[in-house]
Amino acid sequence: MEVGAERLASPAEVADAVRRGILAGELVAGQRLVEAELSESLGARRGAVRTALIDLTHEGLVERIANRGARVRVVSVEEAIQITEVRMMVEGLCGAKAAERISDDEIADLQALGDRMRACVDHGDVVGYSRLNQQLHETVIRIAAQPVAAEVIGQLRARNVRHQFRLAYRPGRPQASLPQHLAIIEGLAARDPEAAQAAVRAHIASVMTALRESDPA
Structure with missing residues (x-):
């Protein structure tokens, strides 16, 4: 490095x-x-x-x-699920705050990002989709302007990065998560804090389900 x-x-x-x-x-x-x-x-x-x-x-x-x-540090699947559960609550808050603060230009940028995510899924570009996935989450956190929440999420993501990479490249995962990401963008574009928060939490809840399914135990 x-x-x-x-x-x-x-x-x-x-x-x-x-x-x-x-x-x-x-x-x-x-x-x-x-x-x-x-x-x-x-x-x-x-x-x-x-x-x-x-x-x-x-x-x-x-x-x-x-x-x-x-x-x-090596993080077990059980701990990864617990980390993701905390992330779900904090990042959901960021979704709600972002919906309250988002500008017209930021809405247009996110909608364009959603179109690029669709194109990646249509063309089977898993690497490109994974990068756009990360960009979407980082953009929501940035728009939310909650530095403490951003710091917490950054630490949680770092602890869970191995499991995040494994899920990102699992067959069928982009197709499953795309509608969830588009729902996040839709809630933000509508400037609806409750819808945005619910969409973020629904997406991260699906990540927890996928983690449980990956546990050989």
């Missing part, structure tokens, strides 16, 4: 770089996080890396194993 030649002076900057790596799938569940390697690749001091890993451990993104150092 490279972040450029500039020096990351603070532990917060190092933690953010590692967090982004987890979200992007560059750092995968169970992968060891070696302080010396991170220090070199991020251009940071070892002390800053060590502090960052401690902070990420408190966030639930990293775990420290006795005599083995740190690694990206």
Whole structure:
């Protein structure tokens, strides 16, 4: 994972770089996080890396194993469902707030995004659809202008990223989720907070169902 030649002076900057790596799938569940390697690749001091890993451990993104150092935390399906349940409530709030704040231009942008999502499903472009899916959720959160909620959702998504990737590429998942995403856009375009909140929560509830179905137990 490279972040450029500039020096990351603070532990917060190092933690953010590692967090982004987890979200992007560059750092995968169970992968060891070696302080010396991170220090070199991020251009940071070892002390800053060590502090960052401690902070990420408190966030639930990293775990420290006795005599083995740190690694990206492995999240079970059961915990992933619990994380998603919390996300459903917080992101539903963002849907309602976004419906209250959304502008005409933002409505037009979201409707265009919905058209692109339809095209991806029609052409079997799973990768493109996954990216647009993420863009839609990020846009709703941005429009909501709820920084605390955005921070919570970001941490939850980072902890659940492995399961999110697995679901995104499951056969039939884009076809199942497209109507749910279009319903979110419809609720926002109508500036109906209740409809937008219900659509967001219905979509994330379907994610929980898919996670349960993926559990071999």
